[in-house]
Amino acid sequence: EAGVTQFPSHSVIEKGQTVTLRCDPISGHDNLYWYRRVMGKEIKFLLHFVKESKQDESGMPNNRFLAERTGGTYSTLKVQPAELEDSGVYFCASSQEASGQETQYFGPGTRLLVL
């Protein structure tokens, strides 16, 4: 069974540009999560999809971030325009059920550097 995959693995862009990150969850997992780790800080929750619906987007930092999951399969996270403080590692995770006891399976992350 394939794990969670993320693309690209690395991205270097200039301030003001747009970047789109993609996440493919494990097949059959209705729940998809985005997290990010800014340098030296904790991994922070961004949002949670159940199928194509946003269940919780309380962690999205501002309206420069747009997440979509059309069709309830893969998800994209767009940052437009990117700022220096957006640099970090963006992780995607998926789970079959949405319960506090369910394991979330993580992808390898996308390392974003905004210059």
Added chain:
Amino acid sequence: GDSVTQMEGPVTLSEEAFLTINCTYTATGYPSLFWYVQYPGEGLQLLLKATKADDKGSNKGFEATYRKETTSFHLEKGSVQVSDSAVYFCALVPQGGSEKLVFGKGTKLTVNP
């Protein structure tokens, strides 16, 4: 709000040494508790979990016990190996409602031969 505090690293040990990484949490009720590990160049992997008080999670020789009275979930291993070198994250999911993981800052462990 909910939070996780884990010991600052980095931690450097010799092979076969005993490992403890402390983790305490702040949350209402009974959160689920997790340890995730990130090996060099890889993503986060679940190491172990415990979902109710006094439960012990274990995997690959690592153990952690859910202690409600001390709000702790310390990670231990009796004899570490070089291959255990990684970053370890303690995390919780709050009881009821949200399924989002709340992470500690991570502890980098280096095991020398």
